[in-house]
Amino acid sequence: VSYDGSCGKRQRLLVVANRLPVSAKRTGENTWSLEMSPGGLVSGLLGVADEFETKWVGWPGVDVYDAAEKNALSKSLAEMKCIPVFLEEVFDQYYNGYCNGVLWPILHHMGLPQEDHNDTNKTLQTQYDAYKKANRMFLDVIIENYEEGDLVWIHDYHLMFLPQYLKEHNNKIKIGWFLHSPFPSSEVFKTLPSRSELLRSVLAADLLGFHTYDFASHFERTCTRILGVEGTHEGIVDHGKATRVAVFPIGIDPNRFIKACALPEVRQQMTELKERFAGKKVILGVDRLDMIKGIPQKFLGFEKFLEENMDWRDKVVLVQIAVPTRNNVPEYRKVKTQVHGLVGRINGRFGSVSSLPIHHLDCSVDFNFLCALYAIADVMLVTSLRDGMNLVSYEFIACQEAKKGVLVLSEFAGAAQSLGAGAILVNPWDVTEVSSAIKEALNMPLEEREKRHRVNFQYVKTHSAKKWGNDFISELHTFSESEMKSKKI
Numbered sequence: 389v390s391y392d393g394s395c396g397k398r399q400r401l402l403v404v405a406n407r408l409p410v411s412a413k414r415t416g417e418n419t420w421s422l423e424m425s426p427g428g429l430v431s432g433l434l435g436v437a438d439e440f441e442t443k444w445v446g447w448p449g450v451d452v453y454d455a456a457e458k459n460a461l462s463k464s465l466a467e468m469k470c471i472p473v474f475l476e477e478v479f480d481q482y483y484n485g486y487c488n489g490v491l492w493p494i495l496h497h498m499g500l501p502q503e504d505h506n507d508t509n510k511t512l513q514t515q516y517d518a519y520k521k522a523n524r525m526f527l528d529v530i531i532e533n534y535e536e537g538d539l540v541w542i543h544d545y546h547l548m549f550l551p552q553y554l555k556e557h558n559n560k561i562k563i564g565w566f567l568h569s570p571f572p573s574s575e576v577f578k579t580l581p582s583r584s585e586l587l588r589s590v591l592a593a594d595l596l597g598f599h600t601y602d603f604a605s606h607f608e609r610t611c612t613r614i615l616g617v618e619g620t621h622e623g624i625v626d627h628g629k630a631t632r633v634a635v636f637p638i639g640i641d642p643n644r645f646i647k648a649c650a651l652p653e654v655r656q657q658m659t660e661l662k663e664r665f666a667g668k669k670v671i672l673g674v675d676r677l678d679m680i681k682g683i684p685q686k687f688l689g690f691e692k693f694l695e696e697n698m699d700w701r702d703k704v705v706l707v708q709i710a711v712p713t714r715n716n717v718p719e720y721r722k723v724k725t726q727v728h729g730l731v732g733r734i735n736g737r738f739g740s741v742s743s744l745p746i747h748h749l750d751c752s753v754d755f756n757f758l759c760a761l762y763a764i765a766d767v768m769l770v771t772s773l774r775d776g777m778n779l780v781s782y783e784f785i786a787c788q789e790a791k792k793g794v795l796v797l798s799e800f801a802g803a804a805q806s807l808g809a810g811a812i813l814v815n816p817w818d819v820t821e822v823s824s825a826i827k828e829a830l831n832m833p834l835e836e837r838e839k840r841h842r843v844n845f846q847y848v849k850t851h852s853a854k855k856w857g858n859d860f861i862s863e864l865h866t867f868s869e870s871e872m873k874s875k876k877i
């Protein structure tokens with residue numbers, strides 16, 4: 389598909405996500421500084437944005453109440469092709485409440501949280517109402533900025549009502565919706581009180597994308613069981629309306645990482661890190677501090693490994709970057725306390741005055757330093773309990789051209805479907821298996837490491853973020869041509 393129109397204009401694309409790809413900070417009265425913010429979606433879309441005349445729609449990451457301030461921020465954001473949706477009045481109940489307290493655990497097989505009936509702000513119903521209201525606020529901003537022919541690509545579980553609201557407003561708008569998280573089995577999704585409304589609304593889109601076949605088929609089966617609609621290999625048909633359901637595994641921009649690893653600054657950081665950990669193998673973990681990332685399970689597996697392999701105790705270190713996230717959701721504060729307890733216990737048991745087995749950081753690191761860490765690591769340890777894809781695994785491989793380190797990867801991450809051939813797959817709930825995998829990875833001969841790296845590197849190079857974005861948008865175009873035909877599916 390060529391996206392160039394006859395007059396050389398690029399196809400316009402509205403990328404709609406809860407969060408804009410920038411974070412805004414006040415620097416004075418009505419002045420703002422803007423910076424690109426880290427995260428899976430941002431990393432994925434960076435590789436695709438240049439192909440289209442792209443505009444981003446989303447929450448700017450700060451509370452702004454004053455009209456003049458909103459105006460000033462909107463102007464600065466416009467220079468970065470970003471359009472803000474100000475969500476102040478509903479944000480807590482919409483984002484911390486319904487999105488991250490209800491939908492996120494359900495999508496990751498973790499069940500519904502206990503409802504707090506003493507606080508009317510925290511009931512499921514109040515949060516659900518705020519969620520719908522927030523989706524309507526997105527709708528208003530999109531309507532204001534939509535031009536005929538624009539493609540609208542909606543991202544993630546924050547915006548499940550938006551496809552329906554947009555189609556009700558203008559049935560001709562081409563809409564794609566992509567889910568970055570897993571979709572659970574119907575038995576889990578069925579517990580959600582608003583299950584039918586949410587599914588029906590998502591089905592209003594033209595194209596629905598998932599990272600893996602498992603997630604797509606869970607979604608289709610859930611629609612069949614809950615709504616009684618017909619699922620086919622093409623998608624879902626409901627009252628003559630066909631919705632295409634397909635698989636688009638996300639990737640990264642591998643060259644961004646490869647180039648960073650060649651920078652003098654990064655090479656210097658690599659040298660310093662190697663000196664710092666001289667004589668030791670480095671196991672690396674990079675995760676948001678989220679229940680789904682299985683950081684406690686990772687530490688338990690590492691503890692078991694140290695228990696059972698005395699000869700390794702002074703020869704290995706686990707460096708864990710645990711990026712703070714969603715601090716306003718109680719479950720996240722609990723997991724942080726749990727993680728800190730485990731770090732203390734393991735370092736207390738196996739550390740000495742001069743060396744600690746776990747280096748745990750409660751912060752993010754800058755991009756160059758992250759690449760240096762990826763490049764010097766001997767083993768990357770990913771123990772997600774569920775994960776849509778897990779881009780960290782891809783980034784590690786992109787940075788390992790010289791070292792050929794080993795990826796130990798949870799079988800419950802979407803990435804296990806794509807990088808399984810070169811990684812050692814583990815069940816993160818099984819501490820013995822994680823411990824054995826660490827041992828196998830640390831002892832793996834170079835020849836075997838090279839073989840595995842080659843397979844995974846090839847995959848990461850060819851299945852880039854750019855390909856992911858282009859595939860999705862190409863499919864959205866095709867669907868528009870075959871809409872009439874698809875009614876016969």
Ligand code: GDG
Pocket residue numbers: 426427428429431432568569638674675676709711751752753754755758775776777778779780781783
């Ligand atoms: C969601 C889904 C899916 C992390 N720490 C630092 C840092 N990061 C960057 C990484 C990577 C991104 O954040 C994390 O991406 P993941 O894919 O691993 O995880 P989520 O944030 O949970 O993303 C996930 C993804 O969406 C895409 O669809 O794969 O399953 O949950 O890019 O590099 N970046 C910097 N410093 C850090 O300390 N600079």
